[in-house]
Amino acid sequence: MASASVQEIIPKALDATSDPPALFDGTTRLYTSLLCPYAQRVWITRNVKGLQDEIKLVPIDVGNRPAWYKEKINPANKVPALEHNNQIKGESLDLIKYIDSHFDGPSLFPNDDDVEKQEFAKELLAYTDTFNGAVVKLCKGEEGSSGAPFDYFETSLSKFDDGPFLLGTFSLVDIAYAPFIERFVPFLLEVKNYDSTKGRPKLGAWIDEMNKIEAYNQTKRDPQELLAIHKKVFSA
Numbered sequence: 001m002a003s004a005s006v007q008e009i010i011p012k013a014l015d016a017t018s019d020p021p022a023l024f025d026g027t028t029r030l031y032t033s034l035l036c037p038y039a040q041r042v043w044i045t046r047n048v049k050g051l052q053d054e055i056k057l058v059p060i061d062v063g064n065r066p067a068w069y070k071e072k073i074n075p076a077n078k079v080p081a082l083e084h085n086n087q088i089k090g091e092s093l094d095l096i097k098y099i100d101s102h103f104d105g106p107s108l109f110p111n112d113d114d115v116e117k118q119e120f121a122k123e124l125l126a127y128t129d130t131f132n133g134a135v136v137k138l139c140k141g142e143e144g145s146s147g148a149p150f151d152y153f154e155t156s157l158s159k160f161d162d163g164p165f166l167l168g169t170f171s172l173v174d175i176a177y178a179p180f181i182e183r184f185v186p187f188l189l190e191v192k193n194y195d196s197t198k199g200r201p202k203l204g205a206w207i208d209e210m211n212k213i214e215a216y217n218q219t220k221r222d223p224q225e226l227l228a229i230h231k232k233v234f235s236a
């Protein structure tokens with residue numbers, strides 16, 4: 001059994017010159033890109049649930065994608081995608097819920113008897129694209145952009161007091177936001193001289209708590225590499 005504390009050996013990315021894996025041979029595969037925040041959500045979920053042996057990582061070189069990827073794996077031609085039980089599914093938020101409910105490991109979503117947490121989880125998951133879009137505007141310095149999405153995040157962290165996470169205890173909701181916060185907060189500090197955690201102590205504490213989770217740390221890339229990518233993307 002792979003342990004979260006040992007750095008996983010990640011296979012080389014498949015590119016336009018690579019053959020596809022032996023599809024539908026019973027192997028469960030996560031088609032991913034190590035730099036993609038959407039794919040990282042699924043990777044974190046896999047690790048937190050201890051599924052390193054059950055779900056094989058198949059990195060794809062998104063910049064030089066194999067033609068078979070769109071044809072055989074994901075018609076949307078995006079990572080992540082999950083091959084499981086003779087089916088392939090996409091969309092990161094759907095995949096983290098799918099993995100949580102179809103595989104062993106700790107449950108990462110509130111039970112049906114916790115309606116309040118379940119409803120808030122749905123609200124926060126539905127808000128992720130809005131959050132990301134609004135913070136991207138801030139990163140680009142667009143007119144009318146503000147720290148409002150971080151205020152929403154800070155307020156959300158006050159809703160439950162049984163832990164430092166968005167639903168109090170750690171859940172899929174934290175996983176959905178973490179890869180984006182990991183990119184936005186350092187970028188805003190370094191490039192825009194904007195400290196997202198200033199006046200938002202709960203956000204700062206949330207980041208500290210997330211950084212203690214080894215299963216998440218295993219999915220992080222070099223912060224300098226991420227910063228360099230975002231300097232290019234947000235100034236384009």
Ligand SMILES: N[C@@H](CCC(=O)N[C@@H](CS)C(=O)NCC(=O)O)C(=O)O
Nearest residue numbers: 036037038077078079080091092093
């Ligand atoms: N809504 C999708 C977004 C996935 C996505 O945009 N993935 C990017 C990489 S970070 C991708 O595959 N881009 C390739 C393309 O759009 O051509 C999800 O949540 O899974």
